[in-house]
Amino acid sequence: MSLTRIRHRALHGKVMSAAQAAGFIRDGMTVGMSGFTRAGDCKAVPEALAARAAHDPLHITLITGASLGHDTDRLLAEAGVLARRLPFQVDRSLRRKINAGEVMFIDQHLSETVEQLRSHHLAPIDVAVIEAVAITETGGIVPTTSVGNSAQFAQQARQVIVEINLSMPEALEGLHDIYVPQDRPARQPVPLTSPAQRIGQPFIAVDPSRIAAIVFTDKPDSPSNVLPPDDETRAIAGHINRFLMDEVHAGRMPATLHPLQAGIGTIANAVLQGFEDSDLQGLTMYSEVLQDSAIALLDSGKLAFASAASMTLSEPVYRRVIENLDFYRSRLVLRPQEISNLPEIVRRFGIIALNTALEFDIYGNVNSTHVNGTHMMNGIGGSGDFARNAHLSIFVSKSVARDGDISSVVPMVPHVDHTEHDVDVLVTEMGLADLRGLAPRERALRVIEHCAHPDYRADLKDYFQRACRRAGGQTPHLLDEAYSWHTRYARTQTMRRA
Amino acid sequence: MSLTRIRHRALHGKVMSAAQAAGFIRDGMTVGMSGFTRAGDCKAVPEALAARAAHDPLHITLITGASLGHDTDRLLAEAGVLARRLPFQVDRSLRRKINAGEVMFIDQHLSETVEQLRSHHLAPIDVAVIEAVAITETGGIVPTTSVGNSAQFAQQARQVIVEINLSMPEALEGLHDIYVPQDRPARQPVPLTSPAQRIGQPFIAVDPSRIAAIVFTDKPDSPSNVLPPDDETRAIAGHINRFLMDEVHAGRMPATLHPLQAGIGTIANAVLQGFEDSDLQGLTMYSEVLQDSAIALLDSGKLAFASAASMTLSEPVYRRVIENLDFYRSRLVLRPQEISNLPEIVRRFGIIALNTALEFDIYGNVNSTHVNGTHMMNGIGGSGDFARNAHLSIFVSKSVARDGDISSVVPMVPHVDHTEHDVDVLVTEMGLADLRGLAPRERALRVIEHCAHPDYRADLKDYFQRACRRAGGQTPHLLDEAYSWHTRYARTQTMRRA
Ligand SMILES: CC(C)(COP(=O)(O)OP(=O)(O)OC[C@H]1O[C@@H](n2cnc3c(N)ncnc32)[C@H](O)[C@@H]1OP(=O)(O)O)[C@@H](O)C(=O)NCCC(=O)NCCS
Ligand SMILES: CC(C)(COP(=O)(O)OP(=O)(O)OC[C@H]1O[C@@H](n2cnc3c(N)ncnc32)[C@H](O)[C@@H]1OP(=O)(O)O)[C@@H](O)C(=O)NCCC(=O)NCCS
DSSP states (O other): OOGGGBOSGGGGGGBOOHHHHHTTOOTTOEEEEOOBTTBSOOSSHHHHHHHHHTTSOOOEEEEOSSOOSTTHHHHHHHTTOEEEEESOOOOHHHHHHHHTTSSEEOOOOTTTHHHHHHTTSSOOOSEEEEEESEEOTTSOEEOOSBOBTHHHHHHHOSEEEEEEETTSOGGGTTSBOBOOOOOTTSOOOOOOOSTTOOOSBSSBOOOGGGEEEEEEEOOOOOOOOOOOOOHHHHHHHHHHHHHHHHHHHTTSSOTTOSOEEEOSSHHHHHHHHHGGGSSOOSEEEEOSEEOHHHHHHHHHTSEEEEEESEEOOOHHHHHHHHHTHHHHHTTEEEOBHHHHTOHHHHHHHTOEEEEEOSEEETTSOEESSEETTTEESSOOTTHHHHHHHOSEEEEEOOSEEGGGTEESEESSOSSOSBOGGGOOEEEETTEEEEOTTOOHHHHHHHHHHHHSOHHHHHHHHHHHHHHHHHTOSSSOOOTTTTTHHHHHHHHHSOSSOO | OOGGGBOSGGGGGGBOOHHHHHTTOOTTOEEEEOOBTTBSOOSSHHHHHHHHHTTSOOOEEEEOSSOOSTTHHHHHHHTTOEEEEESOOOOHHHHHHHHTTSSEEOOOOTTTHHHHHHTTSSOOOSEEEEEESEEOTTSOEEOOSBOBTHHHHHHHOSEEEEEEETTSOGGGTTSBOBOOOOOTTSOOOOOOOSTTOOOSBSSBOOOGGGEEEEEEEOOOOOOOOOOOOOHHHHHHHHHHHHHHHHHHHTTSSOTTOSOEEEOSSHHHHHHHHHGGGSSOOSEEEEOSEEOHHHHHHHHHTSEEEEEESEEOOOHHHHHHHHHTHHHHHTTEEEOBHHHHTOHHHHHHHTOEEEEEOSEEETTOOEESSEETTTEEOSOOTTHHHHHHHOSEEEEEOOSEEGGGTEESEESSOSSOSBOGGGOOEEEETTEEEEOTTOOHHHHHHHHHHHHSOHHHHHHHHHHHHHHHHHTOSSSOOOTTTTTHHHHHHHHHSOSSOO
């Protein structure tokens, strides 16, 4: 225990065990927990809650920033605690329960959750559980490696449980910029005009009387598990690099580009890593999550500044950041996700948005969430916040999945997360399709030629041509076979024709 | 001719005939024309252009605010002048050519067109043709009944043609508020914090040396052709009224509501008209288009202020507005559509967005553009600008179309304009489905029970239940029959089972 981390002394008496603190959470409650893509999640109280559920069953609505680490979603799902979960997850066990209809999952644009809480479209937060580095003299909560939705959770909850994580250095204080929009109709413009600007406070202001419990922990964040680049992701990175250089040469962007956003996952990480080999300099990021690649770009000096809601890093990179905070403090800021993802800012900055698709169709509609149109993978996350308002909205995918049995370019996606209006550029290892200013029929030819795997190209073209002839229209489709590729895969385990 | 309307005297020499002015437009050019839902479109130059094409064929890209009046799109389409058209249209002949693949139509979020011009994702405007009330002492253009994209067109075009419409009273001057966002990276927050605020100038500032021609006209706008309310649209209005009053009573909105946006078309007009019978008071609108119903609400005092990019009115209401501008001047403002539809403002104000769907599915995905998934009706218009960022996003439709042979509630929409993430409430004459905070499986039951026509309810429920059993998932679907309702209609002219 290190009471020096609780600088508001009146709160010293609130220190208790995780099991005791978990006692504040009761059946039927809505609980808001810190945590965004494994970073800054609470480590002890959820585990204690899952343990308690074994003998004292309870069901809650759990709202977080995004996904949690430490198998928390698995523990809570398997203990039957989760009745309702939002706005994002990546856990295999929870996913199974969601797809079985046992957990009601509300898949949301990540900038919108707190807006819906604020306007009471969602039930209010009963208890917030927030991981912190420290509590300030005034009772303010200093977050750890993510901010996520913690500010709004803490400010709205009837009771707040703080988990002070002693493995997180106190030097993290000062990294965060907490700005909370005013209630309507007094809402003002968010005064941010560049990624590095600070407009808020370095802690979450809460009335200390609502801090009901403080728990000490010492577990680090779960390390991220992105895979290293492979031939395909390196090829994708190459296409994007060349495209952006061309944009610079054509005078459509400055040599430092516009601020970059890069989505979660292996592909986005590899693409960003590919910038290392480019001639680009003085880049900035205004993103939701920072992965290893962003830290590497900061280290090499390619990236001048990075703003995000969270950092989700591998073990060695996490160590490097934690041990060199003086270097990173002037180059990094962590913000609430409603600010990191705010449409207002995405549009103002003219962000270059880079997100990953599961699959896309010949007209440029993107599915990033639903395998075979029905089964939830992770969730839409912040991809829509960025793609809709970006200066350039780029989606990437490998051209095939499952050893080539699935084409990621299909006649029609069976679930739409991003419509053709919100997609400027599509990239696979095969090439890049620049769709700006094109009508759907023009898009189709370009997507097939530049992005599809050669094994599927002729079939896609055949579909498109028959759709033009037999159906016609702005967006030609044959509704009786639009999903034949997906149903063939379900039947034969391959999209290839017999 | 009334040269007094050209207050920058150096421009008097630029007056010429429409045919002469049309001569500035040459084959292959990109032309930006004023006009937004029939209001404030240029009347003479497009007609002269169509006439000329009979003996001097040419092909252009035509960009407007939104749809045009006076059969201009028909004339230009039939004359073969339109190679490419964006971002919206409502014309039957043009629609036919679009759906035949003869005109490349780029269907866009209406706030985004000028952003794409500004960032050179679209080819630059060669010639702008802008309807005006007058030209000011400094060469500024005073628009007429719409602003649309005219400001950016005029500021970017190499040459500007101004049509001064003498049927538009000079008293229109002062109604407009022209604010143009700065180029990035110097872009500042748009400083608007309430619908009635003025943040720009009452005219479009242009360098007078780029005004190449001035043409006088005297045709009024084409009258709008919305139908009067019927039993169904009155029922829809009633459901929405009750819902909003409930929101007020539950403390989720003030009694004056949040600013309202209402889409184009018969249904939206009828819904707004329905507010006349409600207890609501002191309303404001922050919308894209004002229809007759908005003027009626201003007249009755229910509506305190209305902001839009255009007013598209029936003949008698148009007269009333034109003849009583002193009354309306303090109650109305017309803005560029990138400001009327700006995501930044829609979110800041917490707008109540009311738009019309062609059809929606049991999970809440909306199709507002593509009949049978292939054939363009009008375009997405501004509906996405509003629906994505609204405080409440409401979509309305009659439960059936074509004498009941089409159900507007279907298993799966064959084209997605608005995903379930962007849809809070669905309404038909049957009832209202409040989808906030619900997972897809919960949404399905509510949509079927509250919105579907009784003739189709059992079949929808059957589809949903079989999809849950056979496919499962977050969003259960049977891909081999998801579009069977649409293909049945194509085959048998009815979605009903034999
Ligand atoms: C789309 C997404 C799942 C891709 O993740 P990734 O790690 O970059 O990509 P991968 O190629 O490794 O694919 C992940 C899995 O999807 C599978 N997959 C890929 N394409 C598929 C397709 N068309 N159909 C079915 N499965 C597919 C892969 O086989 C892999 O499965 P596995 O985990 O069982 O091996 C991920 O980016 C995501 O969840 N995106 C949505 C949220 C988002 O965009 N957030 C951005 C803002 S943070
Ligand atoms: C969707 C939209 C076409 C509805 O228009 P409307 O005039 O309110 O509604 P109506 O019920 O009269 O329908 C218009 C036509 O669509 C047809 N229609 C309606 N539902 C249909 C369906 N599910 N399938 C096929 N046709 C359908 C109607 O029969 C009617 O046809 P008709 O003109 O041949 O008689 C119109 O609102 C639109 O274009 N919306 C998209 C743009 C937008 O939302 N802008 C908002 C911001 S301004």
